[in-house]
Amino acid sequence: MKKLLASTALMLALALPAAAQEYTPDPNAKPGGTITITYKDDVATLDPAIGYDWQNWSMIKSLFDGLMDYVPGTTELRPGLAESYDISEDGLTYTFKLRPGVKFHNGREMVAEDVKYSLDRVTLPATQSPGAGFFGSIKGFEAMAAGSATTLEGVTVVDPATVRIELSRPDATFLHVMALNFASVVPKEAVEAAGADFGKQPVGTGAFRLAEWTLGQRLVFEKNADYWREGVPYLDGVVFEVGQEPIVALLRLQNGEVDVPGDGIPPAKFTEVMADPAQAARVVEGGQLHTGYITLNVTQPPFDNVKVRQAVNMAINKERITQIINGRAVPATQPLPPSMPGHAKDYAGYPHDVEKAKALLAEAGFADGFETELYVMNTDPNPRIAQAIQQDLSRIGIRAAIQSLAQANVIEAGGNGSAPMVWSGGMAWIADFPDPSNFWGPILGCAGAGEGGWNWSKFCDKELDALATEADSFRDPADPARLAKWSEVYVKAMEQAPWVPVFNEQRYTMKSARMGGEDALYVDPVSIPVNYDYVYVTE
Amino acid sequence: MPVYLARRLVQSALILLGISFVTFVLLYVLPADPVRQIAGRSATPQVVENIRRQLGLDQPFIVQYGRYLWGLLQGDFGRSYLQKTDVATLIAARLPATLQLMAGAILCELVLGLTMGILAALRRGRALDQGLMIVSFVAVSAPQFVVSLLLLYVFAVKLGWFPIGGYGTFAHLVLPAVTLGILGSGWYSRMMRSSMIDVLRQDYIRTARAKGLTRARVVLRHALPNAVLPIIAMIGIDIGVFMGGIVVVESVFGWPGIGQLAWQAIQRIDIPIIMGVTLVSACAIVLGNLLADIVAPFIDPRIRLK
Numbered sequence: 004m005k006k007l008l009a010s011t012a013l014m015l016a017l018a019l020p021a022a023a024q025e026y027t028p029d030p031n032a033k034p035g036g037t038i039t040i041t042y043k044d045d046v047a048t049l050d051p052a053i054g055y056d057w058q059n060w061s062m063i064k065s066l067f068d069g070l071m072d073y074v075p076g077t078t079e080l081r082p083g084l085a086e087s088y089d090i091s092e093d094g095l096t097y098t099f100k101l102r103p104g105v106k107f108h109n110g111r112e113m114v115a116e117d118v119k120y121s122l123d124r125v126t127l128p129a130t131q132s133p134g135a136g137f138f139g140s141i142k143g144f145e146a147m148a149a150g151s152a153t154t155l156e157g158v159t160v161v162d163p164a165t166v167r168i169e170l171s172r173p174d175a176t177f178l179h180v181m182a183l184n185f186a187s188v189v190p191k192e193a194v195e196a197a198g199a200d201f202g203k204q205p206v207g208t209g210a211f212r213l214a215e216w217t218l219g220q221r222l223v224f225e226k227n228a229d230y231w232r233e234g235v236p237y238l239d240g241v242v243f244e245v246g247q248e249p250i251v252a253l254l255r256l257q258n259g260e261v262d263v264p265g266d267g268i269p270p271a272k273f274t275e276v277m278a279d280p281a282q283a284a285r286v287v288e289g290g291q292l293h294t295g296y297i298t299l300n301v302t303q304p305p306f307d308n309v310k311v312r313q314a315v316n317m318a319i320n321k322e323r324i325t326q327i328i329n330g331r332a333v334p335a336t337q338p339l340p341p342s343m344p345g346h347a348k349d350y351a352g353y354p355h356d357v358e359k360a361k362a363l364l365a366e367a368g369f370a371d372g373f374e375t376e377l378y379v380m381n382t383d384p385n386p387r388i389a390q391a392i393q394q395d396l397s398r399i400g401i402r403a404a405i406q407s408l409a410q411a412n413v414i415e416a417g418g419n420g421s422a423p424m425v426w427s428g429g430m431a432w433i434a435d436f437p438d439p440s441n442f443w444g445p446i447l448g449c450a451g452a453g454e455g456g457w458n459w460s461k462f463c464d465k466e467l468d469a470l471a472t473e474a475d476s477f478r479d480p481a482d483p484a485r486l487a488k489w490s491e492v493y494v495k496a497m498e499q500a501p502w503v504p505v506f507n508e509q510r511y512t513m514k515s516a517r518m519g520g521e522d523a524l525y526v527d528p529v530s531i532p533v534n535y536d537y538v539y540v541t542e
Numbered sequence: 543m544p545v546y547l548a549r550r551l552v553q554s555a556l557i558l559l560g561i562s563f564v565t566f567v568l569l570y571v572l573p574a575d576p577v578r579q580i581a582g583r584s585a586t587p588q589v590v591e592n593i594r595r596q597l598g599l600d601q602p603f604i605v606q607y608g609r610y611l612w613g614l615l616q617g618d619f620g621r622s623y624l625q626k627t628d629v630a631t632l633i634a635a636r637l638p639a640t641l642q643l644m645a646g647a648i649l650c651e652l653v654l655g656l657t658m659g660i661l662a663a664l665r666r667g668r669a670l671d672q673g674l675m676i677v678s679f680v681a682v683s684a685p686q687f688v689v690s691l692l693l694l695y696v697f698a699v700k701l702g703w704f705p706i707g708g709y710g711t712f713a714h715l716v717l718p719a720v721t722l723g724i725l726g727s728g729w730y731s732r733m734m735r736s737s738m739i740d741v742l743r744q745d746y747i748r749t750a751r752a753k754g755l756t757r758a759r760v761v762l763r764h765a766l767p768n769a770v771l772p773i774i775a776m777i778g779i780d781i782g783v784f785m786g787g788i789v790v791v792e793s794v795f796g797w798p799g800i801g802q803l804a805w806q807a808i809q810r811i812d813i814p815i816i817m818g819v820t821l822v823s824a825c826a827i828v829l830g831n832l833l834a835d836i837v838a839p840f841i842d843p844r845i846r847l848k
Contacts, residue, residue, distance in 0.1 A: 128592035133582025219798030411574030
């Protein structure tokens with residue numbers, strides 16, 4: 004009984020704030036209308052188990068739902084397909100009560116079996132999901148990854164409206180994981196009927212359904228009239244025109260043919276747009292969970308010397324690099340961006356101090372500097388940023404040769420450890436979910452430091468990894484003690500300086516004059532670039 | 543003729559085999575791992591290995607290439623790594639747009655190139671000739687990226703005569719076709735000029751003039767059909783030149799053809815798509831050349847097939 008009371012109390016404690024955060028729809032919102040969004044690249048796939056780029060991320064969010072969701076325009080969790088949830092005292096068992104009467108686009112009601120099927124599917128190696136690793140804390144994940152099981156041991160269907168998920172270790176981020184696209188609920192019959200083409204014929208429970216997809220030309224979403232959330236979506240449809248250069252998209256927006264340029268304002272046009280008051284008024288700015296950083300390969304001399312790494316940190320003029328991208332960022336002090344819980348506000352990072360950097364380098368035995376290589380992705384503005392870094396380094400005697408390569412080549416050089424320094428621009432930088440742990444595991448923790456991993460500085464501190472595991476063993480992700488622990492992890496990591504955090508990018512987008520809805524919906528931190536479910540047109 | 547055709551077909555097949563081999567080798571030794579792209583940054587080493595095994599990328603080169611060829615023989619171009627769709631379907635969806643663009647471009651380069659070449663030949667050594675030859679030089683050397691943006695800005699944005707990029711109607715076709723055609727028109731005008739000058743020197747032209755035919759009649763009825771022959775044979779070869787330009791032009795104008803598909807695949811190292819588009823383009827070039835060689839003797843009987 005005591006246990007029941009305790010778990011009920013915890014459930015209320017966790018569920019009530021979530022319920023209180025329910026979104027209040029805009030009273031001015033009017034239903035109807037269709038908007039046009041453009042993109043440079045064709046959409047790769049709309050299969051939620053596979054799609055993993057920022058372009059299809061928000062599209063998938065509009066077609067599918069998971070057990071958890073976010074309050075529009077924010078990073079606050081709220082229940083999605085789960086009406087409520089209960090967490091056991093030890094933090095190892097999550098019981099989700101499903102919302103009744105939710106229907107897939109094919110008309111069938113969604114039940115607990117679908118949740119189980121979807122989680123099994125995303126973790127089965129045959130699915131080749133890039134998100135499978137997120138589900139590592141569910142009991143039975145290892146057996147799935149090894150191919151010795153075809154269903155997750157930890158996921159149980161209690162009854163058609165209840166699903167229980169057992170974890171093999173406490174995981175404070177688990178509710179965020181349930182809000183990831185990878186955890187979207189899909190109907191088995193539709194997946195099996197479409198086979199490998201499910202990504203082109205998606206069926207979900209989302210606010211929109213896919214009405215048309217002409218390869219290389221356009222995708223048309225139409226309103227799901229049976230959507231389970233009251234009153235949304237407002238729009239009758241969204242047309243995504245693909246294959247359009249950002250600069251052409253901007254010209255079309257200025258001509259009134261496009262409502263939102265999905266790739267944003269092209270850097271070359273940013274100053275021009277902001278100089279025109281009429282256009283600047285339609286620009287929306289928002290923070291994002293992003294940090295641009297330089298990795299210093301701690302396993303390679305001379306970066307195996309902490310003083311060299313600290314000297315590099317002090318040599319970089321972050322303010323000037325921020326100017327290169329027209330001030331669309333704030334200089335960074337630490338791995339976590341300011342809008343991320345756990346960001347250490349009191350930690351000022353390394354100051355820009357050339358003399359001190361020189362002194363540190365001399366102490367490390369490199370008074371005359373040394374030669375090294377800086378890898379960078381070859382798309383603007385990254386090569387320009389690399390040149391600024393190169394200049395800053397030259398002031399303390401470090402002669403860095405720039406290796407400007409295609410994205411895949413930089414990822415390879417970073418992963419196999421051959422790159423002494425990598426400027427992260429354009430790759431591996433935006434958080435998958437708004438929790439400090441997401442900046443650790445793959446890019447700073449020991450797990451990502453192996454051959455081919457995304458921890459390109461190859462930094463692996465067992466003590467900090469243990470501290471990180473402790474922080475993730477809390478039940479409540481927002482527990483101040485947990486966030487303090489995370490701050491400690493990142494500040495201690497910065498003492499060893501495996502990275503030079505350079506800037507936290509701000510996101511700028513533009514909308515046509517007829518678009519309505521809060522600005523936050525256009526820079527939604529989890530539905531990039533637009534939260535299609537809640538925006539509307541005014542005419 | 544049948545012997546010649548059979549020999550050329552075998553040659554073409556060998557060329558395509560060679561191209562497939564070279565492309566496969568290049569993609570195999572590329573310092574980038576497609577599995578990393580597919581697996582993403584949160585993948586465990588085990589997941590990465592599973593994907594590698596499923597795609598057969600853990601096999602030796604010769605096995606991978608053999609499997610690919612075997613698939614090709616059965617008409618299977620493989621499945622895109624990232625889109626998880628048949629490459630043949632993706633290419634088939636985009637090929638019509640590229641063919642339309644090519645047809646438009648060929649028409650454009652012939653009209654522009656031949657007109658400039660004829661006028662230059664008729665005004666040989668004068669200001670018009672020199673002016674046109676400068677224009678053709680600029681046309682040949684201007685980067686297509688610049689030309690396409692310039693045309694887009696002037697004729698679509700400023701004058702509003704054409705849509706700003708996109709696909710669907712004849713109006714959408716004009717600017718990308720002209721961009722692509724401008725490059726070819728430079729070559730054609732120079733070739734047409736020298737060919738025309740050559741023909742105008744011939745005795746039968748002098749005879750025609752001596753008979754008192756009008757200048758227009760001499761040029762259009764007697765000189766042009768002969769001067770244009772070597773140029774028509776060039777069209778097939780031209781397809782190869784187009785293939786390079788199509789990537790740029792399709793990207794700028796948002797034209798949903800295979801050039802755009804190839805560009806996106808290269809950025810994401812989606813190897814099956816890159817292989818597929820390369821082979822389809824190579825086929826087009828090989829067929830174009832073959833066609834040019836076969837048609838040439840029909841147009842000009844002095845050429846014989848051996």
